[in-house]
Amino acid sequence: MVTGVVRRGGEILLVRVRLGAGGESLWSLPGGGVEDGELIHEALRRQLREETGLLVGEPGRTAFLVHVDSPSRPSARAAAFEGGTxxxxxxxxxxxxxxxxxxxxxxxxxxxRPGGTAQRELIAAYLSGEAAPGAMWVFGDDGTDETLIAHW
Structure with a gap:
């Protein structure tokens, strides 16, 4: 999975998408899955175009990385990048x-917001400057709760 941090001056681009456990719409950074044979920077550009209509050039620096182990998706990984141009x-x-x-x-x-997932809280930490660029979080998810296992 790839995620893009797209900035316009002091603003951040968000999308409202169905992410909640009950199917409710939540605000998130734009992004999505990487298709077979697709390079990660190609996936980022495609996902941002599909979700937001923006044409994005090469990604900038790595924002953060996430690794989640869960019963439904063992060893799922997400990479977030600053959107670049x-x-x-x-x-x-x-x-x-x-x-x-x-x-x-x-x-x-x-x-x-309170009650948000741990992964949403790490996005807020990165955007607010509390987490350094390139930080990595590792979560365990038993299907009912996400637990932070490691962060560096």
Whole structure:
């Protein structure tokens, strides 16, 4: 899985997508799966185009990495990158309810709200500068709860 951190001045691009356990729509960074044979930077550009309508160039620095072990997806990995150069205006894709830029302080609230998953909290930590670029988090997930196992 790949995720993009797209910035416009002091704003961050978020998408509203069905992510909740009950199918509710939640705000998240744009991104998605990597297809077989696809390079990770190609997947990032494709996912951002599909979800937001933006045309993104080569990704910038690694934002953060996540590794989750769960019964349904053993050893799932996600890589988040700063979006680098981009053009266009946000236009939500098929599975996206809304795509919009938010001032950072407004974006952190829905991403790090109480009751959010541990992974959503790490996104808020990165965006707020509490976590250094390139940090890695390892989670265990027993199907009911995510537990942070390691962070470096």
């Amino acid at each position: 981009w053009s266009g205006e946000p236009a939500p894709g098929d599975d996206i309810a809304r795509a919009a830029f938010f001032v950072l302080s407004e974006a952190l609230d829905p991403l790090g």
